[in-house]
Amino acid sequence: MNGADRVTGRLTYRDVGATRHGPLPAGYNHLHHTTRIGRGRAVFEAAGTAVTTWRMHRGSGAGLRASAGRAEPGVRVEVSVGVGPLRISAPCEVIWTVHEKDRTGFAYGTLAGHPETGEESFVVELHDDGSVWFTVTAFSRPAAWYSRLGGPVVPVLQHWYARRLGQTLRRIAAA
Template sequence: MAPQDFTYEEVGATREQGHCPPGFRPLHVRTRIGEGEEVFRRAAEAVFTWELHRAAGVGIDTTAERAAPGAEVTVTLAGLIKAPCRVVWTTEEPRRAGWAYGTLPGHPESGEESFVVDRTGDGTVWLTVTAFSRPARWYARA
């Protein structure tokens, strides 16, 4: 994917945990969601099929049934704010699964956000949301 299609330059940077490009605000939230293979499998499926977003009350408009590189999605916040994005990377491994999307022109912010489920050696399943962003519209500065 051509970086010029996005509203920021460091496309794919959320793949590197802890990396936040200069001038952006970082976000890193890690939440324990359970234990075991079945919990991991269900959580990974919810992340890939947009159910994580829908369960959080976020509107999703996409033709992609599953997140995949290049898939475009418009996220609707509070029923009013349209935020166009494109999936920039995915990973599906036995103990780690997730993806990230980056902002496109028209999004109120500029940056990238990833949603990754992982299962540690003791079987604990975690959801990690990592992002970097900065306002792209006046109303996102508040």
């Protein structure tokens, strides 16, 4: 790990950092989804800020509690979906961040109590042609009885959520 990597919690998987350095580990479902967000430095900056300050997650309709206002290694995050007794919470910890001239984002890994085990990254990039892209990369497998019961539906829902995040980010960056 380097200076932008620091893990303080008890992660539930071994391949910490694989969404950053690859390859994604065997034995997991893999997700790689890319969405074009727009064009130009202003769109890149707005999208990068929305990703790293949780605005994208909150704007997608997910509940989110974080131990800090910005994604930094060691920050605890709990993402939740559903209502009342049907609410599912997913505790995570930010394991790496990137803040470069043309690349911004972070990844979090699963903690005990998460319905899955694995890692997910959210990265915004400004390409040489001025286009701005958002990529979700993840590897996961069921950790709770209800995610195992969901079987092949769970990866479909994860892909749907990645698309929703991309649409949300495009809307935020265009505003």
